[in-house]
Amino acid sequence: MEATTMTRPGFSRECLIVLVLLASFILPSANLMAQNRLFVSPSEEERVLNAEQQQKYRFLEQQLTSARIDLVRIGDLLPALRRRTLPINLPGRLMEFSAEPTHVQYYSPDHYIWNGRLLAGSGRIALVNNQGAFTGIIQLDGQWYKIEPLGRGMHALITVDMTRLPSGDDTPPGGQGEGKQTRAHKASGGNKNIEILVLYTDAAEDAVGDIAGTAALAVNDASVAYANSAITSSQLSIDLVGTSNISLQESDDISDDVMDLADDTEANSRRDSFWGDVVILLTDGDYGGGNIFGIAKEIEADEDNAFAIVEADHATVNFTFAHELGHLQGGHHQQCSVYNRTGCDDAAGNAHGYGWTIGGGEYSWTIMHQLGRPGDPIQYFSNPSVSSNGNATGTTQNNVAQKIRDTASSMADFRLATDSARL
Ligand SMILES: [Zn+2]
Numbered sequence: 294m295e296a297t298t299m300t301r302p303g304f305s306r307e308c309l310i311v312l313v314l315l316a317s318f319i320l321p322s323a324n325l326m327a328q329n330r331l332f333v334s335p336s337e338e339e340r341v342l343n344a345e346q347q348q349k350y351r352f353l354e355q356q357l358t359s360a361r362i363d364l365v366r367i368g369d370l371l372p373a374l375r376r377r378t379l380p381i382n383l384p385g386r387l388m389e390f391s392a393e394p395t396h397v398q399y400y401s402p403d404h405y406i407w408n409g410r411l412l413a414g415s416g417r418i419a420l421v422n423n424q425g426a427f428t429g430i431i432q433l434d435g436q437w438y439k440i441e442p443l444g445r446g447m448h449a450l451i452t453v454d455m456t457r458l459p460s461g462d463d464t465p466p467g468g469q470g471e472g473k474q475t476r477a478h479k480a481s482g483g484n485k486n487i488e489i490l491v492l493y494t495d496a497a498e499d500a501v502g503d504i505a506g507t508a509a510l511a512v513n514d515a516s517v518a519y520a521n522s523a524i525t526s527s528q529l530s531i532d533l534v535g536t537s538n539i540s541l542q543e544s545d546d547i548s549d550d551v552m553d554l555a556d557d558t559e560a561n562s563r564r565d566s567f568w569g570d571v572v573i574l575l576t577d578g579d580y581g582g583g584n585i586f587g588i589a590k591e592i593e594a595d596e597d598n599a600f601a602i603v604e605a606d607h608a609t610v611n612f613t614f615a616h617e618l619g620h621l622q623g624g625h626h627q628q629c630s631v632y633n634r635t636g637c638d639d640a641a642g643n644a645h646g647y648g649w650t651i652g653g654g655e656y657s658w659t660i661m662h663q664l665g666r667p668g669d670p671i672q673y674f675s676n677p678s679v680s681s682n683g684n685a686t687g688t689t690q691n692n693v694a695q696k697i698r699d700t701a702s703s704m705a706d707f708r709l710a711t712d713s714a715r716l
Contacts, residue, residue: 329368329369329370329372329373329376329379329380330368330380330381330382330389331370331373331379331380331381331382332365332366332367332368332381332382332383332384332450333365333366333368334365334366335364335365335366335447339364339366339447340364342364342443342447343444343445345444346443346444346445346447348499349441349444349502350362350443350449352499352500352501353441353449353451353501353502353606356451356500356606356607357457357459357583357607358453358454358455358458358607358610359452359453359454360451360452360453360457361385361451361452362449362450362451362452363384363385363449363450363452364443364447364448364449364450365384365440365447365449365450366446366447366448367427367446367448370420370422374397374405374407377393377394378391378392378393379391379392379393379394379407379409379418381411381418383431383433383438383450384450388413390411390412390413390414390433391411391412391413392409392410392411392412392417392418393410393412394407394408394409395408395409395410395417395517396408396513396516396517396520403422403424404422404424405421406419406420406421406422406510406513407419407420407422408420408513408517414433414434415433415434415669415682416431416432416434417431417432417672418430418431418432419510419514419517419609420440421506421509421510421513423442423503423506423509425446426444426502426503427440427442427448427506428440428441428442428501428502428503428506428507428509428510429510430510430514430609430610432669434669435455435655435668435669436452436453436455437453437455437610438450438451438452438453439451439453439609439610441501441503442502442503442506448502449502453610455610455611456667458607458610458611458664459581459583459584459585459586459664460584460634460664461581461584461585461636462585463547463585463586463588463589463616463617463636464626464636464638465588465589465590465591465592465620483702484702484705484706484709485527485528485529485530485702485705486529486530486531486705487529487531487532487570487571487701487704487705488531488567488568488569488570488571488705488708489531489532489534489569489570489571489573489618490534490535490537490563490564490569490571490572491508491511491512491533491536491537491573491575492536492537492539492541492554492560492572492574492575493508493536493538493539493574493575493576493605494538494539494540494541494542494543494574494575494577495538495540496543496576496577496578497575497576497577497604497605498605499577500577500604500605500606501606504536504575504605505536507575507605507608507609508533508536508575508608509533509536510608510609511603511608511609511614511615512531512532512533514609514612514614514615514672515531515612515614515615515618516530517672518615518660518672518673519531519697521672521679522675522676522679522686522694522697523676523678523679523694524674524694524697524698528698528701529697529698529705531618534567534568534569535563535567535569537563537567539557539559539560539563539574540559541553541554541557541559541560541574543576543577543578544578545578545579545580545581546580547578547580547581547585547587547588547602548588550574550576550578550602551574551588551589551590551600551601551602552590554572554574554600555597555598555600560574560600568708569708570599570704570705570707570708571599571600571601571618571621571704571707572599572600572601573600573602573603573614574600574601574602574603575602575603575604575605575608576602576603576604576605577604577606578602578604580604586603586604586607586611587602587603587604587607587613587614587616587617588601588602588617589617589618589620590621591620591621592621592623592624592625592640593621593622593623593696593700594620594621594704596707599621599704599707601617601618602617603617611664611670612660612672615660615672616660619660619661619674619693619697620661621704622696622697622700622701622704623644623693623696623697623699624646624660624661624674624693624696624697625638625640625644625645625646625661626638626645626646626661626662626663627645627646627647627648627658627661627662627663627691628645628690631645631647631648631691632648632656632662632663632666636663637663642696643689643690643691643692643695643696644661644692644693644695644696645675645690645691645692645693646658646659646660646661646662646663646674647659647661647662647675647686647687647688647691647693648662648668649684651668651669651682651684654667655667655668655669656668656669657669657671657681657682657684658670658671659671659673659674659675659686659693660672660673660674660693661674661675661693662675671686673686674686674687674693674694674697675687675688675691675692675693675694676692676693676694676695677689677692679694
């Protein structure tokens with residue numbers, strides 16, 4: 294009581310002016326904070342989609358793993374990104390959370406790739422801004438969300454049902470044989486930069502919001518996985534050297550399609566033009582009755598076999614793109630003693646994916662491990678020297694990271710002439 298009587302006389306006109314001034318600063322900045330959240334709820338008018346947006350929406354709705362779609366706009370993120378804190382307000386979730394940047398490639402205000410670590414719970418976000426069209430992924434405590442552009446600033450936030458991911462075996466032909474000895478590096482092998490050419494079919498372009506954004510996000514996901522797995526940029530870097538449409542017709546057999554891709558005149562001519570060390574084709578295939586999302590032509594590919602296929606709409610879900618690229622780099626699936634299921638791989642050598650039980654019936658697995666148990670795929674290649682949430686991500690027998698380092702020079706040299714010619 295005494296405190297109240299003492300402060301009241303001191304509540305002068307000057308104090309009031311200061312308070313008003315303070316409020317005038319605080320209120321707009323509070324509004325600004327709201328505007329700088331990742332998602333903005335569209336107006337009723339914006340929710341009425343035009344024909345083109347409706348078509349995109351229908352394709353996204355029909356995807357095997359789409360559990361729910363929320364229509365959103367993306368906020369003005371630059372102030373949040375400058376603050377190095379991005380508030381994330383997922384529709385349907387009461388609790389907001391924030392992300393802080395881990396890997397950023399910034400080209401211009403409407404062209405950047407932003408990777409962040411979630412500060413609450415366990416998770417990450419990756420966003421590609423391609424001239425205002427955002428393609429992204431959010432992984433939060435085992436729940437995955439995709440962001441796909443619909444045009445005119447509208448976006449679909451897709452809640453992914455990970456239980457619908459395929460259980461099919463994508464083991465590349467010949468992959469069950471003896472592990473290969475890593476080829477000797479060329480004496481001149483200073484080049485560790487693998488140039489990746491992403492091709493796509495017409496159907497793949499229809500299947501996603503922005504095919505160029507999808508390709509950029511997929512390559513980014515692999516690149517961040519290398520960094521997480523203690524593969525340094527001097528040991529390996531990858532670049533998306535081009536994203537290009539080809540007229541190859543998809544069949545319902547992914548093994549046939551990857552053979553056709555490697556022989557396809559148009560694909561090879563594009564590879565020559567772009568000097569791609571590796572070629573990955575994005576499709577919309579309904580392979581194996583929806584049971585397979587990707588395939589590599591060969592484990593530890595040579596130049597003639599450095600081809601893979603990945604379904605565009607799931608290129609970044611469960612790291613499918615990074616997984617197939619990992620096969621080309623020499624990565625095998627988990628050993629059958631680690632997790633015995635179709636596609637487990639007891640080939641000789643130490644380049645196996647790895648997974649472990651994390652309690653509560655849940656399982657955690659690295660990128661070359663096949664899906665198959667409830668749990669969370671993590672953005673790591675197996676490596677006994679790297680831990681995730683207190684668990685070593687590999688063992689001496691399960692070290693894909695080392696294989697990826699060992700094959701970097703020879704793969705980067707598949708089209709070395711190119712690299713020199715472009716300098
Ligand atoms: Zn595989």
